[in-house]
Amino acid sequence: MGALAHYIEREGISTTQVSLVKEHTLKINPPRALWAPFELGRPFGAPDEPDFQRRVLKAALKLLERDSGPVLEDFPEEAPGSASEEDTEGWACVVNFSEAVKEITVEEDPLGALKQEMDRLRSWYDLGVEKRNGRTTVGISEVDLDILSEYFVSLIDDVDSAPPRTDIPRFQMVKLAADDLKAYYFEAAAAQPGNATDKSLADWYYGETAIGKILALVNESCRLSGDEVLMKMSDRRLLPIHQKHHKLAVN
Amino acid sequence: MVHLHEMPDAARNRLVNQDLPHYDDVECVAGPPLSERKIAIVTTAGLHKRADKPFTHSLGEYRIIPEDGGMSEIVMSHASTNFDRSGYQQDLNICFPVDRLRELKADGKIGSIATNHFSFMGASPPETQEAAARDLAGILKADGVNGVILTPV
Structure with missing residues (x-):
């Protein structure tokens, strides 16, 4: 990102930035930067914390008034809700189980298991969307979630199965499908009561759900596909580094 | 969870030590006080309108996010899985602080806001973004922008 600052500044416009990886900022040496000690993905600290976000933004913008650089300042505060491990214990996503309905397992019917799980989360997902006045981050693939689920599960046995969109490369279709499903689950789980953190959400999603198991199976299919792009994706684009322990054991 | 210091050593070292250009020659353009500036957000979070084409790795292109557009239609097609997205799902301002701006x-801390904001996808080699960034600077100048806040993800 710091390189963009150089390119824009050289055309005559002042730039400032928030930096999350100080080592990168020191290497790239942009004109003005505010280093913030927050998690990757959270450059303004924490969601729904407008006062805190405003302090970060003001601190970064204030650097615009410096007319010699490079300037690299540290933001002095930790993000609100930077919870310790102890604080996050106890959160669990409550899926709407019913004893009257047979539990479908991924082993016997992956698509059935996925649909059952997604149905059970539906009311939570809807509640989350309502709370955010209609905003959802699902829909990046522009494919209906039912069709997307069928496609994603089909990849377990056949990475060449017909994609729902043919106007984008296959690897991108696989990635967007994975991202859309993840967005649906995360939004649903985050709508539940309790202090769900990104760690507890990720641990639940990758470690305790049917979609987590399916993702590990798709990851493995991609790894064994013989397709160079899908093979690369399997190690880098489907499972985050911090959830790699959910990869299938490889013989 | 995705604090750098919490990542496995190998992954953190790979991220921190990736090959990046160094720029010795640092331009630093002077300008008016903040209260008189017109500000645009340029993010590398891979954000765009839902109907826009998703980002493709390494093309160095950008997407336009109109200031007066519906921010509930903004989605993310970033290639990386290694940063938290739950914050963004809850509140777009965590990486694209448009409401804060x-x-x-409204408080008079900045002068005005650009007609459009812009989004790149990080995780692309910086040099692939140079042509688009220089082109973008011309567009920003035509809009009277004299301050850019760059935001990562």
């Missing part, structure tokens, strides 16, 4: 304008 509007508040600063």
